[in-house]
Amino acid sequence: MIVAIAGAHGKIAMRLASLLAGEGDTVIGLIRNPDHAADVSAQGASPVVCDLEQATVDEVTGAIRDADAAVFAAGAGPGSGAERKLTMDRDGAIRLLDAATTAGVQRFQIISSVGAENPPDGDDAFGVYLRAKADADEAVQASDRDWTIVRPGRLTEDQGTGRVRIESSPFRGQIPRDDVASVLARLLRDSRSSRRLLYVNGGEQPVEGALEAVLSE
Numbered sequence: 775m776i777v778a779i780a781g782a783h784g785k786i787a788m789r790l791a792s793l794l795a796g797e798g799d800t801v802i803g804l805i806r807n808p809d810h811a812a813d814v815s816a817q818g819a820s821p822v823v824c825d826l827e828q829a830t831v832d833e834v835t836g837a838i839r840d841a842d843a844a845v846f847a848a849g850a851g852p853g854s855g856a857e858r859k860l861t862m863d864r865d866g867a868i869r870l871l872d873a874a875t876t877a878g879v880q881r882f883q884i885i886s887s888v889g890a891e892n893p894p895d896g897d898d899a900f901g902v903y904l905r906a907k908a909d910a911d912e913a914v915q916a917s918d919r920d921w922t923i924v925r926p927g928r929l930t931e932d933q934g935t936g937r938v939r940i941e942s943s944p945f946r947g948q949i950p951r952d953d954v955a956s957v958l959a960r961l962l963r964d965s966r967s968s969r970r971l972l973y974v975n976g977g978e979q980p981v982e983g984a985l986e987a988v989l990s991e
């Protein structure tokens with residue numbers, strides 16, 4: 775499988791790239807900063823400079839044209855203001871989606887967030903972030919791609935446990951980034967995850983068992 779990951783220098787994306795490359799997949803890592811190329815290469819991915827906030831849909835299409843799947847793992851980051859939540863978390867995601875459609879990349883996966891199902895009003899950065907995620911998710915759901923939306927709770931740097939809770943309905947919690955990456959890697963290979971919105975947090979079930987339970991619903 776050839777997988778294009780947008781935001782390839784991000785913490786979840788780096789973990790995901792390493793997992794996929796370790797399983798023999800080809801990973802295209804889209805990055806904004808060329809200085810990040812060596813880090814991305816070290817995870818087994820091929821870095822491609824493509825700034826989703828500045829690139830045209832045609833330029834993004836060219837970067838992912840050969841991919842079988844596209845993953846939106848980019849984000850403005852916790853220190854950014856409300857404006858960048860819109861230009862990256864919303865507009866960047868939709869630009870990647872449009873490029874995937876143009877390029878014929880059928881599989882599309884996006885990392886969203888718990889809370890996007892009912893984003894708050896207000897101009898604070900976190901409220902704008904959740905509304906940006908909600909808007910992006912809505913565009914993904916309206917598309918004709920084989921999409922999967924993954925909404926984790928609070929992300930931690932703890933070592934992954936390999937044990938999670940996955941539901942179709944919202945619930946709050948926290949989860950190591952390691953375990954989010956493991957879930958994403960497995961979802962990419964399971965056609966039952968097409969057109970599914972899943973909430974993911976730490977739990978008691980092994981990843982494969984938790985996925986089997988929710989995807990069999």
